[in-house]
Amino acid sequence: MPSELRRDIKTPGAILMGLGSIVGTGIFVSIAIATQVAGNGIIIAIVIAAILATFNGLSSAQLAAAHPVSGGTYEYGYRFLGSYFGFTAGWMFLVAKSASAATAVLGCIGYLFYAFGVGAGSWGIVGAGVLLLFIMTFLVSGGINRSNLANKFIVLVTLLGLAALVVAGLFTNGLPTKPIVDSFTDTSISSILYASALMFVAYTGYGRIATLGEEVSNPQKTIPKAIILAMMIIVVLYLAVSLTAIQIMGAEAFGQTVEGEAAPLMIAAQALSLPVIGTAITIAAITAMLGVLLNLLLGLSRVMLGMARRRDVPHGLAKINPENQSPATAVWVTGGIIGLLVLSGDVVFTWSFSAFTVLIYYAITNLSALFLPADLRLYPRVIPALGLFGCLFLAFWIDPKIWLFGILLIIVGLAWHAVVFKYQKKNSTE
Numbered sequence: 067m068p069s070e071l072r073r074d075i076k077t078p079g080a081i082l083m084g085l086g087s088i089v090g091t092g093i094f095v096s097i098a099i100a101t102q103v104a105g106n107g108i109i110i111a112i113v114i115a116a117i118l119a120t121f122n123g124l125s126s127a128q129l130a131a132a133h134p135v136s137g138g139t140y141e142y143g144y145r146f147l148g149s150y151f152g153f154t155a156g157w158m159f160l161v162a163k164s165a166s167a168a169t170a171v172l173g174c175i176g177y178l179f180y181a182f183g184v185g186a187g188s189w190g191i192v193g194a195g196v197l198l199l200f201i202m203t204f205l206v207s208g209g210i211n212r213s214n215l216a217n218k219f220i221v222l223v224t225l226l227g228l229a230a231l232v233v234a235g236l237f238t239n240g241l242p243t244k245p246i247v248d249s250f251t252d253t254s255i256s257s258i259l260y261a262s263a264l265m266f267v268a269y270t271g272y273g274r275i276a277t278l279g280e281e282v283s284n285p286q287k288t289i290p291k292a293i294i295l296a297m298m299i300i301v302v303l304y305l306a307v308s309l310t311a312i313q314i315m316g317a318e319a320f321g322q323t324v325e326g327e328a329a330p331l332m333i334a335a336q337a338l339s340l341p342v343i344g345t346a347i348t349i350a351a352i353t354a355m356l357g358v359l360l361n362l363l364l365g366l367s368r369v370m371l372g373m374a375r376r377r378d379v380p381h382g383l384a385k386i387n388p389e390n391q392s393p394a395t396a397v398w399v400t401g402g403i404i405g406l407l408v409l410s411g412d413v414v415f416t417w418s419f420s421a422f423t424v425l426i427y428y429a430i431t432n433l434s435a436l437f438l439p440a441d442l443r444l445y446p447r448v449i450p451a452l453g454l455f456g457c458l459f460l461a462f463w464i465d466p467k468i469w470l471f472g473i474l475l476i477i478v479g480l481a482w483h484a485v486v487f488k489y490q491k492k493n494s495t496e
């Protein structure tokens with residue numbers, strides 16, 4: 067059917083799509099932000115976030131297998147909970163991830179300029195960011211096969227760079243046992259929980275596999291397998307990289323790197339006094355940000371496609387290009403929204419804001435999984451129940467100013483949906 071997307075993504079491609087969404091801002095920035103909050107307790111925070119992300123990943127997997135269409139939790143909320151929950155999920159996803167995509171654009175340009183010693187003011191960075199965004203939007207608008215190929219290259223380069231840092235750290239400083247021991251001392255529960263909420267966002271790229279459910283081959287088997295394997299890989303990677311960085315610099319010094327002009331892991335690599343490793347991390351950081359941007363463009367445009375099909379946003383955004391089976395209109399509109407955020411240049415509180423909105427998004431994911439019929443359920447109901455509790459619990463350990471603003475946005479979105487819903491209902495009865 068011309069209004070449906072083509073199922074071209076198999077298990078390896080789905081895993082790499084998930085990794086491409088996860089291995090980016092999370093590992094190159096958020097580990098240092100969370101370390102600044104929790105100090106040595108970052109190791110515990112990474113584990114707590116991983117456990118919660120695993121519950122969410124399993125909930126996402128069974129929902130995507132039961133209902134494999136584009137849109138992720140937006141679609142699951144509509145089907146299993148009702149329009150208001152579905153709309154809230156889609157609204158939260160668009161708000162949070164558009165800001166994250168703008169951060170990835172500006173971050174990538176910052177790393178590129180840093181790597182080549184280019185001195186540029188804020189307008190130079192913004193201008194280059196808009197150009198990069200245009201190129202990546204053009205790439206994604208060309209269809210899933212072109213995007214999938216680019217993503218595989220990006221992820222492999224990034225993983226090689228991170229592996230080089232871990233191996234170099236082992237040879238230079240030995241096994242990172244001290245950070246593990248120190249993680250149980252001089253830490254506060256509130257700081258660890260706050261850091262866990264920040265780190266949780268760093269895991270949530272696996273949801274892109276579910277968001278692209280309409281383009282996955284044999285989704286009932288491929289999606290659960292890809293999500294579980296991607297999660298296993300990323301937990302090991304996050305622990306290895308964070309332990310290595312803290313072993314090299316110490317928790318306090320590593321946390322302070324977020325206040326500098328370079329990426330935290332670049333500074334950690336430079337502390338090893340091995341020029342080749344610094345270059346490898348620089349390249350990995352650049353490719354990681356490109357991977358994040360590519361996958362966010364994919365995920366955001368597919369959620370927008372799902373919302374357009376239900377007319378929660380203009381219906382014209384549901385158009386599929388018959389030549390490459392891409393929702394090209396939704397992709398370009400997504401790129402335009404991100405571009406407006408890039409022009410603002412205001413990304414100060416993006417990560418914490420994303421943490422709250424994403425936790426609300428996945429709370430709705432778990433609630434949807436709780437209402438799955440028995441014949442569609444792959445895992446016990448205790449898994450989404452724990453995921454729901456964990457998401458709501460961690461969401462309110464974030465700075466109150468941020469979650470209050472997030473709640474205000476939810477109210478505004480629901481008011482809009484109520485007006486649209488009433489209008490559609492009135493037209494359907496006439």
